[in-house]
Amino acid sequence: MPILPMFPLGTALLPGDHLPLRVFEPRYQELVRDCMASPDGPRFGVVLISRGHEVGGGEQRTDVGTVARIMVDTELSGGRHTLECLAEERIRILEWLPDDPYPRAEVEPWPDTDSGPVDLSELTVHLGRLYGLLDKLTEGRATPPPDDLPDDPGARMFALARHIPMGEADRYAILSAPGPEERLTFLIESISSTIDLAEWQLKNG
Template sequence: MTQEPTVLPMFPLGSVLFPGMALPLHVFEPRYRTLVDDCLAGEPEFGVVLIERGSEVGGGDLRRDVGTVARIVEAVRFDDGRWGLGCVGVRRVRVDHWLPDDPYPRAEIADWEDEQVGPAATDLLVEVTARLRQVLAATAELGLPAAPATLELADDPVLASYQASALAPFGPADHHDLLAEPGPEARLAHLRHLLVEETEYLERRLAMASEDLGPPDDDDRPRPEPGDDPPDDDT
């Protein structure tokens, strides 16, 4: 007997949601207000996928086919019909088939579990944690937004690989590629490669900033104007 496909409401976004990570949402577009109404009337879950090309508002977007199921854990409805949601990613999914928007996006999906943890995952996690802290500290030193460099990751390599991927200061395309890795070992190896490249880039930027802010030359130091009293010797 053929099993009926799982159909899930979908919320394409310009960012990537990883399993185990929080997702705050401000829902104002009418079709997505309807999505929230339908979710809260039944199973409070919807899928989140990255928009490859297009906009979050208005439709006509091109969507990726790997995403994460978000579960609504908090919902506040405003007087004008907008929703404020607190959600959390619960599991990874593949989109098998996109259905027509009615009125919001829907898709036939299948759960996509991570591969088993490989023997190299533990050592990779230790290295990735150290490199991620280094990147976050350097990013903050440059005055750019970053998570605290004192972060602690989960002991479970699968969840930790998702946490590290989410906290790494990369763009949506890199985040999506990390989400789409088959398992934690491949994800951590990919993340290590990205962090090595990012470290080299940040070190160059810090070196340039240090040169720009180097000690002033003698000619640049302030000199007393004629008639100024010289400083006291005992102060």
């Protein structure tokens, strides 16, 4: 199984996300140097921290993550880096290796389970309702999802999730859904919760 450098973060990274990073811890400075020198390309895995903090180590980590590719690496003074990364495919963690000097894990790609056509009509209705409410809350400044979304249902829902206010637990549920049908269920549940909150804010704001 492939072994990847791993960067646990306080966010669930979805495929297609853009990830800016500021790297200042010595262990992650070394991770960046190793990634940039890797013959397999400047790639590392990202998993959500389920308990603990990004700095210092000792955190608890989830077992589903995403591969991030470094697109831009700007080295600053003191060995620090600013990175612009793009999230690629989803992965599962098979085994964590010792953090020496930074987290590493044996991983496997985790593509979506096979699925037939997925009916997105209910999702479309919920999105329309949500953005109608957000438009009122922001006095017309809400920006709905773009029209040029992927045709593949699973990838389309990842793209839509980037435009919906939600917590990291909801983002992780969407990331770790086995396939499009399960992802659709989680996405609708998350949108429904956001609709309830928006309606409460409009009523009590």
